[in-house]
Amino acid sequence: MIGTPGFVGARLVQARKARGLSSIALAEMIGLKSAVTISQYEHGKHSPPPEVLDAISQKLNRPRSFFLRPVRKRDQDGRWYRSFSAATKAARERAEVRFDWLRDLTDYLRGFLDFPRVNLPNVGHFDRVEIITTDQIEDAAKTAREFWMLGDGPVADVALLLENNGVIVSRGELGSENLDAFSQWPEDDDRPYVFLGADKGSAVRSRFDGLHELGHILLHRHVDRRVLRKSDTYRQMEQQCHRFALAFLLPPERFSKDLWSPTLNSFLALKPHWKVAIQAMVIRCEQLGILPEDHKLWINIGRRGWRKKEPYDDEFRPEMPRLLRRSIEMLIENGIKTKEQILVDLATTSPDLEPLACLPPGYLEWSDQKILRFRN
Amino acid sequence: MICADVPEQFWRALAARQDAVYQEAKDRAFETDSWTKPEAETVAPIIRRALFENELRKAAEVAGLRSFDMDHVGKNYGYVLIRAGNLVITAHHVGGPKHFVRPCESRKQNASINRWLDTLILDGILDLPSLDDAETINAYVLHGIEIEERAEQIFETPFLQVAVPDAELSRYQKNYAIGELIGAYTMARSGSAPSGVPITLIPDKAKPSINLDKIRRQATKESERSS
Numbered sequence: 001m002i003g004t005p006g007f008v009g010a011r012l013v014q015a016r017k018a019r020g021l022s023s024i025a026l027a028e029m030i031g032l033k034s035a036v037t038i039s040q041y042e043h044g045k046h047s048p049p050p051e052v053l054d055a056i057s058q059k060l061n062r063p064r065s066f067f068l069r070p071v072r073k074r075d076q077d078g079r080w081y082r083s084f085s086a087a088t089k090a091a092r093e094r095a096e097v098r099f100d101w102l103r104d105l106t107d108y109l110r111g112f113l114d115f116p117r118v119n120l121p122n123v124g125h126f127d128r129v130e131i132i133t134t135d136q137i138e139d140a141a142k143t144a145r146e147f148w149m150l151g152d153g154p155v156a157d158v159a160l161l162l163e164n165n166g167v168i169v170s171r172g173e174l175g176s177e178n179l180d181a182f183s184q185w186p187e188d189d190d191r192p193y194v195f196l197g198a199d200k201g202s203a204v205r206s207r208f209d210g211l212h213e214l215g216h217i218l219l220h221r222h223v224d225r226r227v228l229r230k231s232d233t234y235r236q237m238e239q240q241c242h243r244f245a246l247a248f249l250l251p252p253e254r255f256s257k258d259l260w261s262p263t264l265n266s267f268l269a270l271k272p273h274w275k276v277a278i279q280a281m282v283i284r285c286e287q288l289g290i291l292p293e294d295h296k297l298w299i300n301i302g303r304r305g306w307r308k309k310e311p312y313d314d315e316f317r318p319e320m321p322r323l324l325r326r327s328i329e330m331l332i333e334n335g336i337k338t339k340e341q342i343l344v345d346l347a348t349t350s351p352d353l354e355p356l357a358c359l360p361p362g363y364l365e366w367s368d369q370k371i372l373r374f375r376n
Numbered sequence: 377m378i379c380a381d382v383p384e385q386f387w388r389a390l391a392a393r394q395d396a397v398y399q400e401a402k403d404r405a406f407e408t409d410s411w412t413k414p415e416a417e418t419v420a421p422i423i424r425r426a427l428f429e430n431e432l433r434k435a436a437e438v439a440g441l442r443s444f445d446m447d448h449v450g451k452n453y454g455y456v457l458i459r460a461g462n463l464v465i466t467a468h469h470v471g472g473p474k475h476f477v478r479p480c481e482s483r484k485q486n487a488s489i490n491r492w493l494d495t496l497i498l499d500g501i502l503d504l505p506s507l508d509d510a511e512t513i514n515a516y517v518l519h520g521i522e523i524e525e526r527a528e529q530i531f532e533t534p535f536l537q538v539a540v541p542d543a544e545l546s547r548y549q550k551n552y553a554i555g556e557l558i559g560a561y562t563m564a565r566s567g568s569a570p571s572g573v574p575i576t577l578i579p580d581k582a583k584p585s586i587n588l589d590k591i592r593r594q595a596t597k598e599s600e601r602s603s
Contacts (some may be wrong), residue, residue, distance in 0.1 A: 113586060114590075151574070156578050265555075269391065
């Protein structure tokens with residue numbers, strides 16, 4: 001049997017993981033007798049015959065050219081995942097592939113365009129997690145607000161704040177409610193990346209996640225990445241970023257002055273303004289020591305059925321990143337690239353690229369493609 | 377009119393105390409050896425009513441409003457009535473956010489002053505302070521617990537609303553959740569947001585810019601590849 005010259009096994013791994021499929025499931029889908037064959041393709045021991053590659057391409061919804069494109073060697077270490085431990089292996093793998101594709105996209109766009117310069121505050125140089133104190137985290141949040149001249153009121157748009165200051169932000173479904181967000185400042189890149197999960201659909205949650213990831217970027221950039229494998233240290237980092245996000249969202253003086261009474265009715269009335277979850281406000285009050293130790297707010301939150309879903313959660317529209325969307329629109333509107341060229345250059349499909357760049361569904365479908373789809 | 381005549385503080389004080397009042401009523405009724413559960417269930421709503429009426433009076437005092445201790449027709453119960461400009465405010469416990477108050481003679485008499493409203497299209501009573509012909513309005517503070525069953529669990533959510541009944545006590549002309557009402561105060565103060573703390577707007581600078589040098593380099597690369 002003749003294989004396909006130039007086939008890249010690592011691309012098959014990516015495409016399979018992006019769809020959340022096991023080797024066995026993929027083998028069944030394309031009519032192969034054994035998953036071993038898939039493994040051999042992936043490890044470069046064999047390459048698939050053209051008709052098998054066509055089947056793979058069709059089932060995984062990636063163009064044929066994708067599987068012939070070399071994978072760029074990238075810094076794979078040091079990704080900060082929120083709620084990583086609770087997510088399934090498949091969900092994590094899917095997220096990692098999504099992140100690789102996000103970097104492919106930004107590399108491509110940066111071949112034509114300049115992005116806003118990275119403009120992040122220096123909150124201190126921490127090379128170990130254990131040395132970071134609560135006061136330093138509170139100071140870091142305050143420093144960041146001062147650096148960006150945000151005052152001490154609610155911040156209107158967290159995603160925009162990050163993008164304005166050079167962070168690449170994408171938002172999309174990760175296929176797991178247990179994986180809220182992740183971020184990385186790769187050593188081989190000059191800017192940080194934040195990926196916000198949209199699976200929970202909550203706008204206030206997403207704002208919190210964005211600032212949690214900012215916490216990693218500012219506080220943990222210099223920490224030895226090997227500690228990410230230690231669960232205790234990782235948990236500590238997560239706690240530090242929770243604290244950072246809350247300190248940033250709810251500055252102590254202004255928030256405590258605005259809260260006329262630490263009751264659920266008051267938190268409820270403040271939620272639309274501060275755009276912070278009621279439960280997060282309760283935690284912040286606990287951190288600031290403005291609740292009696294025996295308060296019953298958690299019991300009452302449970303009684304009201306607000307643990308999983310709070311009032312207003314369906315009413316606020318999530319903040320949508322805009323830089324990547326605008327970049328693609330700019331290439332097309334200025335005649336630098338056509339929609340078709342972009343998809344061909346990136347060896348991708350519109351259903352994969354549109355969510356990654358936060359484009360409206362169908363935006364990248366050109367007329368011929370639309371006709372073909374209609375006929376299907 | 378509500379925003380113009382009633383200091384925001386009055387509503388905030390009530391909202392702040394509701395949970396505590398309900399809890400206290402429950403504790404006083406049930407955490408005692410003086411009686412058993414059936415008696416506790418009888419007295420709990422009475423204690424809750426007394427405590428809430430007292431809060432109403434205290435909130436009025438804090439907000440600088442006048443309160444009056446009134447008797448129902450028949451003098452079987454007393455109740456507190458608050459005067460705030462053209463508003464007459466009374467408090468009522470109801471079984472749910474959409475429930476209507478139980479009609480009685482005193483309530484009918486109080487509500488009858490709303491007859492002039494029936495002729496108006498109430499498109500936003502919050503925005504009517506400057507009407508020269510504005511007369512007195514009877515407004516209700518409605519409070520209670522909403523009981524919901526979700527996923528085979530019972531959830532109890534206290535609610536607090538401000539409603540204006542029609543003169544016939546047949547429907548509410550307007551009904552606002554307390555959060556909505558408090559938000560209206562600061563909306564009325566132009567330039568500030570519901571809680572009074574200004575929101576920090578973020579200027580939109582998330583814009584890429586075209587780099588002609590990069591584009592030329594890309595074009596050169598592509599032409600080299602194709603040749």
